[in-house]
Amino acid sequence: MTTDGRRGWADAQRQDEARDWLVGRLAAAGRRVTGPVEARVRPWSLVWRVPTDAGPVWFKANNPGTVHEAGLLAVLAELAPDHLLAPIAVDAARGWSLLPDGGASLRELVGGQPDLDHWEHALTAYAALQRAVAQRVEGLLALGVPDHRPERLPALLSDLLDDWESLRIGADGGLSTETYDRLRAELPAYADRCRRLAEIGVPATIQHDDLHDGNIFATPAGGYRFFDWGDASVAHPFGTLLVTLRSIRYASEREPGDPVLTRLRDAYLEPWTDAYDRATLVEAARLAVNVTTVSRALSWRRSLDTADPARAEYAEAVPGWLAELLTPDEV
Structure with missing residues (x-):
């Protein structure tokens, strides 16, 4: 079956x-x-x-x-x-x-208030996981894990822009025709950003795509275990920062570019400094956060591939995330 x-x-x-x-x-x-x-x-x-x-x-x-x-x-x-x-x-x-049972989530452990020391250690552990998996991405793709590597994203965006039903063009909660036209016009520049991101050469690996403190178990020994991988894809690892830094920013009521968020970004990037200089890693992070808005829209479209009428409650997620491509986060 x-x-x-x-x-x-x-x-x-x-x-x-x-x-x-x-x-x-x-x-x-x-x-x-x-x-x-x-x-x-x-x-x-x-x-x-x-x-x-x-x-x-x-x-x-x-x-x-x-x-x-x-x-x-x-x-x-x-x-x-x-x-x-x-x-x-x-x-x-x-x-x-x-x-x-995995015990308490990081969110439960800290009572909903972002604990930056916890996050620093959790992001370092997550980066170690991604690096351990990078050599096995072909096996993950064979399992059916979606392929959101940078070189694939422009075609996926083009396909998504043809899906008027998911984007709900002109409907309440959908893309306006003006935003849709801007996204169409953005395709060449988006492809250029994806090309540059791929050229930097950080290997693709598993990318959780919804990594926040509710999806991390904090173990009694001080370690971290990551769960709820339904949105995951094989992608540029740094795309993780889109949801992770945004969730921390909202929970701690900080502005984009806050030094605390920069500290967490750098803690996450640190494991890759053995092969890349920091300026290159920061460039890759900024590119990855931008292109990953398309990955988020695609993951929501997959999640809502059901006849369950409850899907209507979440229908704005696909056009909402896609529109974010035009207003990238600062990292």
Whole structure:
């Protein structure tokens, strides 16, 4: 059976199939379910918190646009075991994964207030993960992880600009015709920026694309584990900074270009200074943050590839992120 997210998780047969699978995988791991599951349903996934006799576990079922996450988790846990939870089980074809509980997220640990020391260490750990994975990107692409490498992005942007349904041209919450025309006119310059970013030569690797403090576990030993990889792609690593620095900026009520954000950017870039001078890395970061707005629009389009009527709540995300290409963040 392959993933059929369009049936929706209100479908009783689909829920029974998932319960049978997770009960069987837990039994193989020497665990049993001890109570009712707690469910969270989004257009792109179903998540169950499952109580067991050895503590809670988490079941996630991805819909078609993010189905690659399950197989990706298994590979990342193998390549960077210090930075991911090892899955109890995965069914890559169906997009199902079963994970142990990771404890407190970084957001929960710091009470929603950005802790810059934590972030400095977390970003260094995340960079180490990306470097460890860089030699295996062809295997990730074979799993179905989207290819958002700089040399691919101009064609992907052109394709996205042809998707009037997703961009909702002229509709409430969609792109205005003026913004759409500006984006069309921006294509050659965008291709030039992507070309320059590729020329710098920082190897493509896994790029989380939604790395904020709610998607990081802080371990008791002081380490960090990263989760929720449904938006991930094979891309320029520095594209991560788009969401990460923006989330920190908003949470700490700082302005773009604040020295604190520069400090965190530099902490993240530090692991690459063995091969590139800092000025080149900063140039690459600025380019990557700009071109990654297209990656974010594409990830939202994949996430909303479902008949679930709840998708309408998030429909503005695709045109919203694409319009950000015209007003790049300062990093």
